[in-house]
Amino acid sequence: MADGIVVVQLIEVTWNKIQRHAQEATHRNQLPDVFPLPGFQHKADTEILVHHLQIDQRGARTETMTQFERLGLANLRHIELNLAGEVLHVLCRPDLKWTELARPRLAVTYSQWGRVIVEEGSAAAGYRKITHNIGFSEAINPLIFLNQPPGREVHDSHRLAQ
Numbered sequence: 001m002a003d004g005i006v007v008v009q010l011i012e013v014t015w016n017k018i019q020r021h022a023q024e025a026t027h028r029n030q031l032p033d034v035f036p037l038p039g040f041q042h043k044a045d046t047e048i049l050v051h052h053l054q055i056d057q058r059g060a061r062t063e064t065m066t067q068f069e070r071l072g073l074a075n076l077r078h079i080e081l082n083l084a085g086e087v088l089h090v091l092c093r094p095d096l097k098w099t100e101l102a103r104p105r106l107a108v109t110y111s112q113w114g115r116v117i118v119e120e121g122s123a124a125a126g127y128r129k130i131t132h133n134i135g136f137s138e139a140i141n142p143l144i145f146l147n148q149p150p151g152r153e154v155h156d157s158h159r160l161a162q
Contacts, residue, residue, distance in 0.1 A: 004110065005140055006048040006071060006081065006088060009035065009133040015057040017123040024057060031055060033115070033131050034145035040065050042140060048074045048081070049140065078118045078156075079132055086110040088136045092118070092156050104154040111137045115150040 013031060015024065037051055046067040054062040068074045071081055082089045088108040108114045113135035121127035133145045141147070 004086075004136055004138045005042075005046060006083070007037070007051070007113075007135045007137075007140060007144055008048065008074070008076065008081075009037070009051045009131075009135075009145060010053065010076075011035065011131040011133070012052070012054045013056075013129045013131075014054070014126060016126045019057045028057065028129075034133055036146060037140065037142040037144065038063065038065065039142070042067055043069075045069050047071050050074055050076070076132070078130060079116055079134075081134070083136075086136075088134065090114060090116060090132075090134055090154075092116060092154065104156050106152040106154050108134055108136050108151065112151040113145060113148075115153040116156065117153070118156045 011033065013028060015028060019028075035051075035053060042049060046069065048068045048071050050066045050068070052064045052066070066074075071083055074081070078093055080091045080093055082091070086109065090106050090108060092104040104116070106114045106116070113133060116132040116134070118130045118132070119128070120130075133150070135144045137144065
């Protein structure tokens with residue numbers, strides 16, 4: 001890996017069928033797509049840092065930080081990360097609706113960041129919007145996702161049941 005660290009911020013917002021009406025949707029859409037990273041000490045051999053925020057419809061938040069020594073150890077449910085030199089390739093994981101060539105993808109260059117938004121769910125199981133903010137830089141900056149807009153954004157909403 002190039003000298004640097006990959007930072008993934010997962011913002012997972014959940015709601016149920018009852019909370020789908022307009023007033024609740026307006027509140028949900030006003031939630032930020034980025035948050036500052038919390039203060040933490042990372043290990044020198046950390047290759048990827050995952051900041052996971054879970055927010056329910058009432059606004060209750062759960063926050064975790066996880067460090068991994070190798071990119072492949074981070075089990076990210078909706079995306080795959082592959083590093084080639086100073087370019088981080090991000091691909092949406094395949095499912096029955098995407099062919100290999102049609103999978104949403106983006107490239108994140110050094111000192112830049114990108115975003116993948118996945119929406120999934122059904123009336124029976126509930127709904128989730130998962131925003132993946134993905135950055136790659138030489139040092140961890142708590143404001144990495146706030147200082148500039150994403151270089152590229154991909155939206156995958158085909159996982160929602162009709």
